[in-house]
Amino acid sequence: MNISRKDFLKKTTLLSGGLILLPVIGNLSGCSASAESTKVTVSPEGIIKYNIAGTLKNPGDGELLELEKTDSKILLIKKQGNSFTALNSVCTHKGCELVKKRDFLDCPCHGSEFDFSGKVIKGPASEPLQSFKTEFDGKNTVTIFLK
Numbered sequence: 001m002n003i004s005r006k007d008f009l010k011k012t013t014l015l016s017g018g019l020i021l022l023p024v025i026g027n028l029s030g031c032s033a034s035a036e037s038t039k040v041t042v043s044p045e046g047i048i049k050y051n052i053a054g055t056l057k058n059p060g061d062g063e064l065l066e067l068e069k070t071d072s073k074i075l076l077i078k079k080q081g082n083s084f085t086a087l088n089s090v091c092t093h094k095g096c097e098l099v100k101k102r103d104f105l106d107c108p109c110h111g112s113e114f115d116f117s118g119k120v121i122k123g124p125a126s127e128p129l130q131s132f133k134t135e136f137d138g139k140n141t142v143t144i145f146l147k
Contacts, residue, residue, distance in 0.1 A: 037066040037073055046147035050076065053140040056084070060116070062100045064089060065144075074132065075100060076142060077116050086132040086144045087118045093125035105129070 040048050048065065055063055056078040065074045065086075073089040075098070087105070089098050096109035104121060105114040113122035118129035133145040 037064040039068050040065045041068050042070075042146060046145065048074075048144040048146065050142050050144065051140050052076075052078075052142055056142075060102065064100075073097070074144065075105070076134075076144065079116065082136045082138060084134045084136060084142050085116055085118070086134050086142075087114075087116075088130040090129075091125055092120075092127040092129060093123075098129075 038050075040050055042048055048067075050063075050065060052063070055061065056076070059078055059080050062075055062077040065076055066072075067074065075087045075089045077085050077087070077100070079085055090096070091098055091107040091109065091112050091114075093107065093110055093112050096107050098105040098114070099108055100106075104116070107113070107125065110124055111122065112120065112125035114125070114129055115121050118131045120126060120128055135143045135145075137143070
């Protein structure tokens with residue numbers, strides 16, 4: 001097979017450009033501002049009742065909850081057994097929206113990482129994420145207490 005130098009350079013340039021973009025495209029998934037979120041209503045007492053039927057089945061599963069009438073979002077993550085954690089979805093370093101990875105939360109802006117309890121596992125962030133008390137009714141409803 002004969003290929004001209006010009007065609008070879010064109011094809012390798014396109015291929016290498018695509019390979020460079022693969023990690024960027026891979027980071028676009030997960031729970032983040034660009035991911036789908038579920039709108040939830042907050043009671044005047046600061047309580048969210050969220051039905052997890054069909055979701056959050058396995059430890060590490062997460063759901064991004066968008067608080068109705070605000071720009072705030074909460075990450076609700078299933079832990080072991082019937083326990084859940086609810087965390088502010090914004091990095092404590094510079095306020096970027098976090099992305100949920102398989103085993104941690106990642107800040108795409110500056111590289112901070114948090115565990116699913118909200119503790120910093122990699123800086124530059126130095127403060128943990130705000131967490132909220134949760135209760136599970138044993139069936140399908142997780143109650144999140146914002147106050």
